[in-house]
Amino acid sequence: MSYSESFTIDTEVVPAEFSDLLEFxxxxxxxxxxxxxxxxxxxxFNQENLLSFTYTPEKRLRIDVEIxxxxxxxxxxxxxxEIPRTIINxxxxxxxxxxxxxEEKVRRTTLYFAWVKGEKIAPEKMPTTRKRAADxxxxxxxxxFYIILxxxxxxxxxxxxxxxxxxxxxxxxxxxLLSDRIMARLGGWRIDFKNPYVYLxxxxxxxxxxxxxxxxxxxxxxxxMKKEIYERSIALGKNLDCSLGEExxxxxxxxxxxxxxxxxxxxxxxxxxxxxxxxxxPMPKVVISNTMVPNAAATGPxxxxxxxxxxxxxxxxxxxxxxxxxxxxxxxxxKGRDPLILFGIISTEYLLRIFVxxxxxxxxxxxxxxxxxxxxxxxxKFFEARADLLSAMRLxxxxxxxxxxxxxxxxxxxxxxxxxxxxQSWLGLDPHPPIYFRVDRxxxxxNPERVKHPLFQSIKDVIxxxxxxxxxx
Numbered sequence: 001m002s003y004s005e006s007f008t009i010d011t012e013v014v015p016a017e018f019s020d021l022l023e024f025x026x027x028x029x030x031x032x033x034x035x036x037x038x039x040x041x042x043x044x045f046n047q048e049n050l051l052s053f054t055y056t057p058e059k060r061l062r063i064d065v066e067i068x069x070x071x072x073x074x075x076x077x078x079x080x081x082e083i084p085r086t087i088i089n090x091x092x093x094x095x096x097x098x099x100x101x102x103e104e105k106v107r108r109t110t111l112y113f114a115w116v117k118g119e120k121i122a123p124e125k126m127p128t129t130r131k132r133a134a135d136x137x138x139x140x141x142x143x144x145f146y147i148i149l150x151x152x153x154x155x156x157x158x159x160x161x162x163x164x165x166x167x168x169x170x171x172x173x174x175x176x177l178l179s180d181r182i183m184a185r186l187g188g189w190r191i192d193f194k195n196p197y198v199y200l201x202x203x204x205x206x207x208x209x210x211x212x213x214x215x216x217x218x219x220x221x222x223x224x225m226k227k228e229i230y231e232r233s234i235a236l237g238k239n240l241d242c243s244l245g246e247e248x249x250x251x252x253x254x255x256x257x258x259x260x261x262x263x264x265x266x267x268x269x270x271x272x273x274x275x276x277x278x279x280x281x282p283m284p285k286v287v288i289s290n291t292m293v294p295n296a297a298a299t300g301p302x303x304x305x306x307x308x309x310x311x312x313x314x315x316x317x318x319x320x321x322x323x324x325x326x327x328x329x330x331x332x333x334x335k336g337r338d339p340l341i342l343f344g345i346i347s348t349e350y351l352l353r354i355f356v357x358x359x360x361x362x363x364x365x366x367x368x369x370x371x372x373x374x375x376x377x378x379x380x381k382f383f384e385a386r387a388d389l390l391s392a393m394r395l396x397x398x399x400x401x402x403x404x405x406x407x408x409x410x411x412x413x414x415x416x417x418x419x420x421x422x423x424q425s426w427l428g429l430d431p432h433p434p435i436y437f438r439v440d441r442x443x444x445x446x447n448p449e450r451v452k453h454p455l456f457q458s459i460k461d462v463i464x465x466x467x468x469x470x471x472x473x
Contacts, residue, residue: 002078002079002080003078003079003080003081003082003083004076004077004078004079005076005077005083005088006074006075006076006077007075007088007092008072008073008074008075009072009073009075009092009095009096009099010071010072010073010319010322010403010407011071011072011073011099011103012103012202012262012316012317013069013071013099013102013103013106014202014204014259014260014261014262015071015259016204016257016259016260017106017204017260018049018069018070019044019049019069020102021049021069021073021099021102022042022049022050022051022067022069023042024098024101024102024105025051025067025095025098025099025102026040026042026051028098028101029094029095029098030053036055036056036057037053037054037055037056038053038054038056039052039053039054039064040052040053041053048068048069048070049068049069050066050067050068050069051066051067051069052064052065052066052067053065055077055091057087057090057091058087061079061081061083061087062079062080063077063078063079063083063087063091064077064078064079065077065078065091066078067095073099075091075092075095077091089443093406093413096406096407096410097410097413097414100406100407100410101410103317106204107292109204109205109206109207109209109210110202110203110204110205111202111203111204111205111222111225112124112200112201112202112292112312112316113200113201113202113222113225113226113229114198114199114200114201114288114290114312114315114316115198115199115226115230115234116189116190116191116195116197116198116199116288117195117197117199117234117235118195119188119189119190119195120189121223121226121227121230122188122223122290123219123220123222123223123226123290124222124290124291124292124312165350165351165354168350169347169350172343172346172347173343176301176339176340176343177301179299179300179301179307179339180284180285180299180300180301180305180306180307181307183287183297183299183300183307183309184285184287184307188287188288188289188290189287189288189290190285190286190287190288191268191269191272191286191287191288192269192286193269193273195269196267196268196269196270197265197266197267197268198264198265198266198268198288198312198315199234199240199263199264199265200263200264200265200266200312200315200316201229201240201261201262201263202261202262202263202316203249203254203256203260203261203262204260205254205260209254212253213252213253213254216253217252217253221252225248225249225252228248228251229248232247232248239263240263240265241258241261241263242256242257242258242261264315264316266315266320266323268286268288268310268315268323269286271320271323271324271327272284272286272308272327274324275324275327275328275331275394275395276331278328278394278395279303279328279331279332279335279390279394281303281304281306281331281334281335282303282304284298284300284306284307284308284331284334285306285307285308286307286308286310287307287308287309287310288309288310288311288312288315289309289310289311289312290311290312291311291312291313292311292312292313292316293311293313294311294313294314294316294317294318294407294408295310295311295313295314295408296308296309296310296311296314296326296327296329296330297309297330298330298331298333298334299333299339300334300339301337301339301340302334302337302340303334303335303337306331306334308327308330308331310323310327314326314408317407317408318404318407318408321397321400322400322401322403322404322407323404324395324397324400325391325395325397325400325401325404326391326401326404326408328390328391328392328394328395328401329387329388329390329391329401330387331390331391331394332386332387332388332389332390332391332394333383333387335390336383336386336387336390336455338383338387341383342380342383345376345379346376349372349376353368353372373429374427374429377428377429377430377431378426378427378462378466380431381431381432381433381462382455382458382459382462383431383455383458384431384432384433384438385433385438385441385458385459385461385462386454386455386458388401388438388441388442388458389445389448389451389454389457389458390454392442392445392448393448393449393451393454396448396449398442398443398445398448399442399443401442402438402439402442402443405435405438405439405442406435406439409435412425412434412435413435413436413439416434416435416436417436419469419472419473420473422434422436422469422472422473423469423470423473425469426465426466426469433462433465434465434469437462437465437469441461441465
């Protein structure tokens with residue numbers, strides 16, 4: 001009996017790059033693993049780019065695969081007899097990683113523009129080390145901020161004595177109570193019901209053309225182009241397209257080709273509002289950070305005093321349902337009051353260090369801090385896992401959140417295929433569990449709404465995930 005199944009993979013690749021995408025998969029995935037793949041053919045049929053091959057993951061299992069480039073990419077698998085689900089998932093994961101690698105390559109020669117109507121026009125850029133550090137202080141449930149302050153208290157202790165303990169804890173509490181306002185100021189563009197849209201445009205250029213553009217006009221030209229495109233389109237209520245772009249692009253030696261352009265208009269306010277309604281929460285402040293690193297964060301002392309920050313990089317790489325699922329994760333932190341809880345955990349460790357374990361700390365300061373911080377970051381993984389679970393429970397789409405995590409963390413997924421690296425991911429100073437664990441866990445959630453105690457379930461899952469990683473080494 002013949003068996004067939006199909007699935008899709010979303011991509012931000014523009015039509016002009018479809019052929020190169022399949023070439024990339026051929027050279028960097030199929031050719032290096034010729035023991036698994038045979039009968040490889042790349043053809044154009046009815047103006048569609050196709051890549052077909054035979055996949056032999058096991059001796060008696062032969063799977064015919066056809067990939068059709070498009071948005072989304074369509075993959076069809078056929079075999080005599082049913083294909084094990086683990087085999088299909090393995091193939092999908094490998095294809096997704098290779099597609100993400102190609103997208104990363106394409107981004108190096110792509111012009112990106114993002115606007116929020118009425119907000120200051122600023123250049124798209126990768127954040128500096130200083131900006132990353134500033135953002136992390138008030139994201140990731142403020143864990144890094146707490147730890148830095150506790151570290152600073154050691155020096156304060158020698159200056160003002162035991163008053164340093166009171167000062168640091170009070171300062172931390174004030175910071176967490178005001179964290180939503182602080183993050184709103186650090187973020188960037190404000191989104192509200194009167195101004196709900198983010199406008200995105202990406203234009204891919206061939207490598208040589210991109211180099212010539214930079215050499216002739218320089219990187220600052222992109223900001224001039226951005227202002228001119230805005231004034232000729234969004235400011236006038238017109239759509240972004242090549243007819244408008246040509247007026248601007250041609251001034252800078254670029255012939256606007258529609259197949260190289262992609263545009264999005266995303267109603268961010270509606271997406272966040274939909275998520276808050278599912279969670280039964282008030283609408284938080286929403287801020288767009290104009291950086292190409294895909295990320296989102298939430299902070300605030302309570303569900304009614306929260307700020308959600310979303311980067312333009314996340315909006316470029318994810319589809320709207322995936323953005324919704326990521327917002328659900330961030331609202332899970334606000335719902336659980338995670339910043340306040342972690343403030344309590346850090347403060348408790350600090351007080352125990354001073355009043356209970358001071359002798360041990362003075363004898364073995366480095367060893368004590370490594371152990372204490374390792375435990376705190378491991379506990380923080382419980383709350384990150386709970387935020388995943390709450391998103392799945394409230395929004396009912398665990399597979400979509402898993403897909404979003406695959407896209408955002410595809411680089412880490414590559415490394416986490418190695419058992420030794422998986423253990424490092426569990427023990428590192430990162431509040432998030434490893435990506436592979438989060439993706440696999442969400443993939444097994446058939447009925448997340450049946451979970452009665454999300455935190456207890458998350459603690460159990462994290463501990464079991466860590467034990468499994470240890471056994472695999």
